[in-house]
Amino acid sequence: xxxxxxxxLLVGLAVVGAGIVVAALRVNQYVYFAGxxxxxYVVIATAWNILGGYAGYVNFGTPAFFALGAYTAVxxxxxxRAPLPVLILAGGLVSALLGLGxxxxxxxxxxxxxxxxxxxxxxxxxxxxxxxxxxGGSRGLxxxxxxxxxxxxxxxxxxxxxxxxxxxxxxxxxxIERSWIGRGLAALRDNEEAAECMGVPxxxxxxxxxTVSGFLLGVAGAPFPYYVTFVEPNSAFNxxxxxxxxxxxxxxxxxxxxxxxxxxxxxxxxxxxxTVTISSEMNLFIVGVVLVAFVVxxxxxxxxxxxxxxxx
Amino acid sequence: xxxxxxxxxxxxxRFGGFTALHRVSLSVRAGERFGLIGPNGSxxxxxLINCVSGALAADGGRILFEGRDITTLAAHRRTRLGIVxxxxxxxxxxxxxxxxxxxIPLEYAAHARSQAGDADAEAAEILRTIGLEAxxxxxPAELTQIEMRKLELARAMAARPTLLISDEAMAGLSSVEVxxxxxxxxxxxxxxxxxVMIEHIMRAxxxxxxxVVVLDAGERIAEGTPAEIVRNPAVEKAYLGx
Numbered sequence: 001x002x003x004x005x006x007x008x009l010l011v012g013l014a015v016v017g018a019g020i021v022v023a024a025l026r027v028n029q030y031v032y033f034a035g036x037x038x039x040x041y042v043v044i045a046t047a048w049n050i051l052g053g054y055a056g057y058v059n060f061g062t063p064a065f066f067a068l069g070a071y072t073a074v075x076x077x078x079x080x081r082a083p084l085p086v087l088i089l090a091g092g093l094v095s096a097l098l099g100l101g102x103x104x105x106x107x108x109x110x111x112x113x114x115x116x117x118x119x120x121x122x123x124x125x126x127x128x129x130x131x132x133x134x135x136g137g138s139r140g141l142x143x144x145x146x147x148x149x150x151x152x153x154x155x156x157x158x159x160x161x162x163x164x165x166x167x168x169x170x171x172x173x174x175x176i177e178r179s180w181i182g183r184g185l186a187a188l189r190d191n192e193e194a195a196e197c198m199g200v201p202x203x204x205x206x207x208x209x210x211t212v213s214g215f216l217l218g219v220a221g222a223p224f225p226y227y228v229t230f231v232e233p234n235s236a237f238n239x240x241x242x243x244x245x246x247x248x249x250x251x252x253x254x255x256x257x258x259x260x261x262x263x264x265x266x267x268x269x270x271x272x273x274x275t276v277t278i279s280s281e282m283n284l285f286i287v288g289v290v291l292v293a294f295v296v297x298x299x300x301x302x303x304x305x306x307x308x309x310x311x312x
Numbered sequence: 313x314x315x316x317x318x319x320x321x322x323x324x325x326r327f328g329g330f331t332a333l334h335r336v337s338l339s340v341r342a343g344e345r346f347g348l349i350g351p352n353g354s355x356x357x358x359x360l361i362n363c364v365s366g367a368l369a370a371d372g373g374r375i376l377f378e379g380r381d382i383t384t385l386a387a388h389r390r391t392r393l394g395i396v397x398x399x400x401x402x403x404x405x406x407x408x409x410x411x412x413x414x415x416i417p418l419e420y421a422a423h424a425r426s427q428a429g430d431a432d433a434e435a436a437e438i439l440r441t442i443g444l445e446a447x448x449x450x451x452p453a454e455l456t457q458i459e460m461r462k463l464e465l466a467r468a469m470a471a472r473p474t475l476l477i478s479d480e481a482m483a484g485l486s487s488v489e490v491x492x493x494x495x496x497x498x499x500x501x502x503x504x505x506x507x508v509m510i511e512h513i514m515r516a517x518x519x520x521x522x523x524v525v526v527l528d529a530g531e532r533i534a535e536g537t538p539a540e541i542v543r544n545p546a547v548e549k550a551y552l553g554x
Contacts (some may be wrong), residue, residue, distance in 0.1 A: 037513070116553070183415065183419065184420060185415065186405070186408065187416045189404050190404075190408070191404070191406075193399075194403040194405065196367075196386075196387045197387055197388075197397055197399075198388075198417040198421060198471055199388050199391040199392050199417055199420035200420045201386070203386075255407070308553070
């Protein structure tokens, strides 16, 4: 019975170990800088997929959850200079609360109406932050990184932290997917009314999914202030997050935890390469083209393609 | 009354200004084959499906199941108690195989009640009873219309119902297929499951039911054996007019 979780733990530790080794290599700093963004998208895509992929509720409000994590961190840095682990935990918890609130919306809103509500939520929250001077308002705020990271430069340290957070997010998603919760979420994604009539506590499962998804999105955003060192609403609430969070799982495949990881690594890396080689505006263009291609040609993502090829 | 499984007492349901059910009372005995008929819009689905299975909250009256007041209980809790419905238009879990479709009620309803159970063996047994064992690994999209209806029944069976509410399980089927489904329902009833049948196909309801209640415009107008119902002038009036 212990063999499977033990193996998963081992794989997770190996990935974190590999991350530390990569950090210790001290290659060009840009690699860590870009790697951080890709890993951040692994967390975001994985978190989004718990609600969007497993439960079938498409969330356009990713920026709201991400920025809430980031601004919770900004607030704590401003008020108490709390250490990074506290920022991450607090960012996650505040976004989890927002997720719980969104969960109650699913009582009345389904399908595209739910999606529109989450998009509106993002705009409302951004407006509130713009008008809150303490965290920088519309002008933004410079954040000074703590001196002396535990090892390497601060960017390599943050890179390693993101490796750890990615492992945590993927482990949580994988656990949910393979448990009774994942099976219940799949049932309610297929048909909510039938699921409820077959004994699935649909509301409770939806609240669980929105809360966990919100928590992980907040966790992804919490280290953001230290990464960019200058936080302002337009970058924290960037619509790119909404588009990427949705595109990456769709491209990888939404039915398994592997899908968002594949999508985030492929698309995230392509975006980073495009940013340095072509132009920084190209990255959204790439997402758009790839997403359209996948929706038309491979609606079940790369995983679906692989499965189809194997089947024949 | 001894042996009463389901008791609906003075149930009222309104949609805005429209009264779909007006103080309807009825009781279903344990082990009974119970038919509910009435013209379109008479409140059959509102009453038994939505209010008894829990999709809609009643505006007045009480619903008792095994002597317990379940009027305000959530739908999934009622399923766990043993009230299970099938859908008129099949609503399978489309991303799952036939076998996996049965896994959901087995895990969430049947085994939530009694811990024991080998889900695989139970699913296989239900599929054998229903006659879908050869299709266990197919997706619902690959099934025929009648197989979909059978899957709907099989999935309901997997929730281990005490009371099965069959909502027009036979609408749109050929007469051979109707007989097929009827035979299944008879067999389930022999296993001790109380069955409430809501049906438009009179031949089927009259053959199946031991007792029939007739609804018209949200009110109960008749109750009796099929033979009595056929001779009842009020029923004739409700269906055919004066």
